Amino acid sequence: MAEVCLSGVTKRFDETTAVDRMDLTVADGEFVVLLGPTGAGKTTTLRLVAGLEKADQGRIEIAGRDVTTASPTVRDVSFVFQQYSLYPHLTVFDNLAFPLRSPARRVPEPEIRERVNAIAEMLRIPDKLQNKATQLSGGEMQRVAIGRALVRAPQIYLMDEPLSSLDAKLRADMRIELKRIQKDLGATLLYVTHDQIEAMTMANRIGVIDQGKLIQVGAPREIYEDPHNVYVATRLGQPAINLIPRDLIPAGVAPAGTATIGARTEHIRIRKVAENTAQGKVQWIEHLGDQNHLHITVGDRKVTTLVEPDTDLSVDDGVSLELIKPLYFDGAGERLRAGT
C-alpha cells in the first residue's frame, strides 16, 4: 500500500474538461471517497490514477514514483469497474485468479487457490466458484468484481461505484464489510460514489467534486458541518439542507452580504403556535416509522424538517421556526462565516 498523489491533473475530452487541475493526496492506508453527481469527473479521476486515461497536464505519483505516463500494467493498482467487467468466458474462480495469473506476477497455483478461496469465503460466494461469470445475479457479479480487486495487494484500490447495483440490504452489509476489510488490510482506497451514505460511513476523507473540480476535501463530519459553499452543503444530508432566502426566518445575526441561509433539517426547531402568530403552516407529514418528515410552507417557500414519530403536529397546524447553527451563503453560493 502506498500514498497516491495527484497534482494539477487536468483531462480534457474534446471541448469538455472532465478533470480540472485536480490536487488530491490519498495517504497510505486512507479511505478517500470522491462524491459528486454523474458527469462530475469522478470516474475520469479514477481512470487517470489507473492509467486508463492519460492526463493532459499535471502529475500523478504512486508511492513517490512518477507514473503520469506509465501504462496500467506497471502501476500496480486494482480497479473495480461499475460495469463489473467480469470475463464472461471464465468461471468465477478463474476470474478471481486472473490478476494472480498475470505473467508479471507468477503466483504459484496452490497459493492462487488458497487466496481465491479465502476471498470467496469473505464475499460469501464460495459455492459459486465453478459458475460461469455470466451465470450470476447482479449482486454476485459485483461481489466477484470486488473480489478480483481484493485478491491481491496493490498500491491502491480504485473502486467506481462498486455497490451501486446491489439491493439495499446487501449494500448496507457490503458497506460495513468493505470498511472492515480496508481497515484490516490497511488498504489505500480511492472510492467513487454519488451515494452520500457510502461517503459518510466509509470515508476517512471525502472529496466533493463538481464539473471536474475538487470543491472541498475533508473528514465526513467536517464536510457535513462546515461546507465551503452551497454545492457542498446540498451534497450531504437526507432530506437535503433547506436553502432559505435571508430574512424569511429569523436566523441570528447574518454576516453582511448573506443572500441564502442554509438550515439542516435537524437545525430547525419547530413549535406549534396559534394561527395568527404562525410563520409557517404544516403542509404534509411523511411517516417513515422511525422518524417523520415535516413539510412546512413559509410564505411561498417550502422547508423540510424532521420531527419525532410521536409528534402532536398535524396538517394545517401553524408553526414557528427557529434556526440553530445556520449556515450563511453569499449571492454566489460561497460560505460566509459569522464574525467575518
Place this chain on the structure above:
Amino acid sequence: MSASTAHSVVDAKPWTRHLSSALVILYALITILPLVWIFMTGFKTPQDSISYPPKVVFEPSLEGYVNLFTTRSRQTPEYMATLPPPDNWAEALVRDRNMVIAGPSKFGERFLNSVIIGFGSTFLSVFLGTLAAYAFSRFKIPLKDDLMFFILSTRMMPPIAVAIPIFLMYRSVGLSDTHLGMILLYTAVNISLAVWLLKGFIDEIPLEYEEAALIDGYSRLQAFIKVVLPQAATGIAATAIFCLIFSWNEYAFALLLTSGTAQTAPPFIPTIIGEGGLDWPAVAAGATLFLIPIVAFTILLRKHLLRGITFGAVRK
C-alpha cells in the same frame, strides 16, 4: 407465471409453430435434394447414372469411386484371358468392363492441394483479418473509414474481372501453378470479408475487459490473447467457415492459374472423362468426397456459430 399459461404474448401460437416447422423442413428438403442425388449417383453404374427415367432404386456399385482414384486401359478379351485372377475387389470390378487398372489417378493429389490451399488461405485470412479488425476496432487510425472502404472495395467487382492481370502478374513473378500463389490470391480475396466481419464482432466486445486485464497486470498483447480472442471465438469461427467455403469451392481462378502441381479439386473433377463422355459416377464420387472436409469443418465449429453473443457480464 405458471407453465400452464399458454397465452403468453411472446410465445408463438401452435399453428404458427407447425407452419414454420413445415416451411423449414420443406426448405431443407429442397436444398438437400441435389446433394442426395450426387451422393446416390456416386454409387451408380455409368449406365444407371444416365438412364431415363432416372433410377431412384438401383443396385449400388463402387465403380464410380474406383474410376475416381484410378486410370484404366481397355484390353482385348484374349489378353484378359491370359491374366492371373484379380488380387483385389477393385481390380475385379474393372475387369468386368474388359479393362485393367493402369495406375492411380491424380485425384488424391488434387484433393491434397485443395486442403493445403483452402485451409492455408483460410488460416492466413482469419489471422491477418483478426489483427487488422482489432486494430480498426480499438485504435485511432488516420483515415480509418477510408481504409475500411478501400478494403471493402476489393469486393466491388467480380474477382474474375482481374483474372487476366493476375494471370500475367503471376506468370512474370513465378507464382503460377504454385501453392503459395493460390494461398495468397485466396487470402487477398477473403481478407476484406474477414476484416469487416471480425471488426463487427470485436466492436461488440466491450473495452472494459481489456482495461480490466491491463490493470490485472497483462500487456495489451496478452490481454488480446487472453480476453479478446476467446470472446471473439464465435466471430472467428464464422469468418473461418465463410473463408474456407470460398477458397474451397473457388473454380475460375483455379482453372486459370493452376494446371499441375497446385491444381485444386474443383477444376479437376469435371475433367474425369470416361469412355463415351463424362464418367458421371466418378464425378459424383469426387464431389461427395470433396464435400466431406467442409461439412466436417462446419460441424466442428457449429458450437461457436450457435453459441451466439455472450451477454450479461457487463452491465449496459
